[in-house]
Amino acid sequence: MASVITNSKDLLLSRLGQTSRIMAQVIEHRLAPTGISYQEMRITGLLMGEDNITQKDLAEKLSVRAATLSVAVSKLEKQGLVKRVASKTDKRVNFLQLLPSKKIPQVDTLLTAIDEDMTHGISSKELEITSKVLTLMLHNLKNTLNQQASL
Numbered sequence: 001m002a003s004v005i006t007n008s009k010d011l012l013l014s015r016l017g018q019t020s021r022i023m024a025q026v027i028e029h030r031l032a033p034t035g036i037s038y039q040e041m042r043i044t045g046l047l048m049g050e051d052n053i054t055q056k057d058l059a060e061k062l063s064v065r066a067a068t069l070s071v072a073v074s075k076l077e078k079q080g081l082v083k084r085v086a087s088k089t090d091k092r093v094n095f096l097q098l099l100p101s102k103k104i105p106q107v108d109t110l111l112t113a114i115d116e117d118m119t120h121g122i123s124s125k126e127l128e129i130t131s132k133v134l135t136l137m138l139h140n141l142k143n144t145l146n147q148q149a150s151l
Contacts, residue, residue: 023118030110034103035079039064039072041107044081047098052085055094079103 028038036044039062046061047053053061059069073096076082081101087093098104119127 023114026114026117027111030114031107034106034110036081036103036107037072037075040076040081041111043069043072043076044098044104044107045111047082047096048104050096052095052097054087055084055096058096 024038027041031038031041042062043058046058050058055069055073056066059066062069073082073084077084079101081099081103083097083099084094085097087095122130
């Protein structure tokens with residue numbers, strides 16, 4: 001009887017998970033002086049490129065539950081970074097808007113510095129390939145998730 005034990009260190013899945021966890025720790029540490037958490041930074045980052053996105057759509061993009069997002073959005077509202085705007089056609093729907101703040105450029109600078117630290121010593125060609133591969137992997141995983149949901 002053949003027994004196969006996969007060494008998790010050899011799996012790309014393991015390396016990606018470890019990279020993600022360490023990246024989150026570095027970001028949390030550098031964000032601490034701004035008073036913005038990693039999750040709040042992710043929310044504001046996505047809102048930078050969106051006009052009037054709903055809380056539901058943002059929760060889907062962040063892969064979090066609506067209730068989890070609601071708590072984080074409330075904190076961002078208290079900090080004056082985000083504004084909830086009720087839909088004119090459906091009062092159950094809230095749109096989120098990013099408000100101007102001195103913290104946003106500060107966070108952007110921190111993220112740029114972290115990105116530079118993370119990619120130090122990697123050529124632009126290697127980074128381009130990495131980006132393409134990660135995009136394909138994300139696409140594959142989304143397809144897998146959709147197939148599982150349809151079962």
